[in-house]
Amino acid sequence: MLVIVLENAPPRLRGRLAIWLLEIRAGVYVGNYSAKVRDHIWCQVEKGIENGNAVMAWKTNNEAGFDFVTLGTNRRIPLELDGTKLVSFLPVADNGEVL
Amino acid sequence: MTTPLLPPLKPIPIKERLSVLFIEKGHLDVLDGAFVVVDKTGVRTHVPIGGVACLMLEPGTRVSHAAASLAARVGTLLVWVGEAGVRLYSSGQPGGARADRLLYQAQLALDPGLRLKVVRKMYAVRFGEEPPARRSVEQLRGIEGARVREMYKRLAAKYNVNWKARNYDTSDWNKGDLPNRCLSAATACLYGVTEAAVLAAGYAPAVGFIHTGKPLSFVYDIADIYKFETVVSVAFGIAAKKPYNPEQAVRLGCRDIFRKSRLLERIIPDIEVILAAGEVTPPEPPEDAQPPAIPNPESLGDAGHRT
Numbered sequence: 451m452l453v454i455v456l457e458n459a460p461p462r463l464r465g466r467l468a469i470w471l472l473e474i475r476a477g478v479y480v481g482n483y484s485a486k487v488r489d490h491i492w493c494q495v496e497k498g499i500e501n502g503n504a505v506m507a508w509k510t511n512n513e514a515g516f517d518f519v520t521l522g523t524n525r526r527i528p529l530e531l532d533g534t535k536l537v538s539f540l541p542v543a544d545n546g547e548v549l
Numbered sequence: 550m551t552t553p554l555l556p557p558l559k560p561i562p563i564k565e566r567l568s569v570l571f572i573e574k575g576h577l578d579v580l581d582g583a584f585v586v587v588d589k590t591g592v593r594t595h596v597p598i599g600g601v602a603c604l605m606l607e608p609g610t611r612v613s614h615a616a617a618s619l620a621a622r623v624g625t626l627l628v629w630v631g632e633a634g635v636r637l638y639s640s641g642q643p644g645g646a647r648a649d650r651l652l653y654q655a656q657l658a659l660d661p662g663l664r665l666k667v668v669r670k671m672y673a674v675r676f677g678e679e680p681p682a683r684r685s686v687e688q689l690r691g692i693e694g695a696r697v698r699e700m701y702k703r704l705a706a707k708y709n710v711n712w713k714a715r716n717y718d719t720s721d722w723n724k725g726d727l728p729n730r731c732l733s734a735a736t737a738c739l740y741g742v743t744e745a746a747v748l749a750a751g752y753a754p755a756v757g758f759i760h761t762g763k764p765l766s767f768v769y770d771i772a773d774i775y776k777f778e779t780v781v782s783v784a785f786g787i788a789a790k791k792p793y794n795p796e797q798a799v800r801l802g803c804r805d806i807f808r809k810s811r812l813l814e815r816i817i818p819d820i821e822v823i824l825a826a827g828e829v830t831p832p833e834p835p836e837d838a839q840p841p842a843i844p845n846p847e848s849l850g851d852a853g854h855r856t
Contacts (some may be wrong), residue, residue, distance in 0.1 A: 513567055513808045529594055532571055532800040541591035 463498035560624025560850030564814040574609030599623035603745040624854040626745040650751035653831040670826030708785040728788040735780035738803040746816035751853030
């Protein structure tokens with residue numbers, strides 16, 4: 451199982467991902483592929499993301515049962531805690547800027 | 550129209566959870582119903598509290614009332630630990646949500662004959678063979694002690710670790726040698742998940758069979774079954790490599806070995822097998838017992854989880 455979520459991505463990348471994955475909501479892609487194909491798809495995201503940001507999560511054999519990678523800037527930052535990945539959420543300043 | 554409310558929170562089974570998460574610093578609180586750790590700069594990190602067996606809180610954490618209450622509602626044990634897992638204080642989900650389990654455990658512990666049967670079963674499960682016949686609990690403890698020292702020596706030799714004896718000073722962490730410190734950090738992880746499982750199964754951590762007189766006697770009894778198979782190998786393997794941050798390496802190793810040995814799936818069924826060695830059925834409720842006026846709600850969690 452593989453899920454990719456795109457934010458602020460150019461239409462050409464969105465169209466490209468739809469070649470392998472099903473876009474079940476705007477910017478949310480799901481599919482079921484091997485590690486090799488997953489890397490291949492993520493490579494396309496890396497090349498095409500421009501100023502947007504992306505996250506990819508997939509089922510794997512660790513304690514949590516899944517893993518994820520991110521690309522681009524987002525208020526949510528992955529945080530590694532002794533082998534388990536959590537997510538930190540950055541606060542916003544009064545002027546709307548991410549601190 | 551009334552706003553739709555979310556269904557009530559319930560604990561999920563221990564076997565489906567992550568084993569342990571360590572929180573180093575920050576303020577544990579509840580924001581929008583989620584369990585978060587907020588640091589000094591306002592960065593908040595969501596902790597999937599309901600999907601963890603126990604949360605280990607290191608020095609530098611503060612816990613709000615709402616956070617402790619949420620942890621209890623989803624049946625997650627909060628354990629306050631000192632430097633590298635030397636336990637300071639522990640709380641969270643109190644045991645004994647079901648009196649029938651407690652009475653059963655107490656019945657087995659109070660009767661010398663039944664207690665011996667349970668102790669013999671503990672050794673049989675742990676060492677994979679029946680202990681010699683006609684021995685008292687005291688004698689079995691002596692046999693076990695010798696066997697454990699031998700196992701430490703054997704494992705230390707296997708991992709090429711310089712091993713003298715198990716010794717640790719709870720008041721001065723840095724006094725112990727590296728293998729002992731790794732071992733203390735590793736056993737702390739094991740005790741945490743075992744305590745969470747004992748409570749979830751509905752038993753009392755203090756009512757032990759081999760160990761007695763400590764708040765976690767039963768936890769030590771159960772944890773000893775898995776200790777050599779899991780955390781001792783991990784601790785010695787890491788001590789041999791002399792890493793820069795041994796405590797963290799130990800936690801990573803423990804997490805891996807807990808998953809590989811499917812520890813969380815095994816603890817509760819194993820407790821049942823061991824107590825069943827007493828060959829008594831759990832006590833029936835007394836004849837004059839009244840059923841609860843309001844029936845207990847259905848729960849996804851284990852028997853000792855309160856809903």
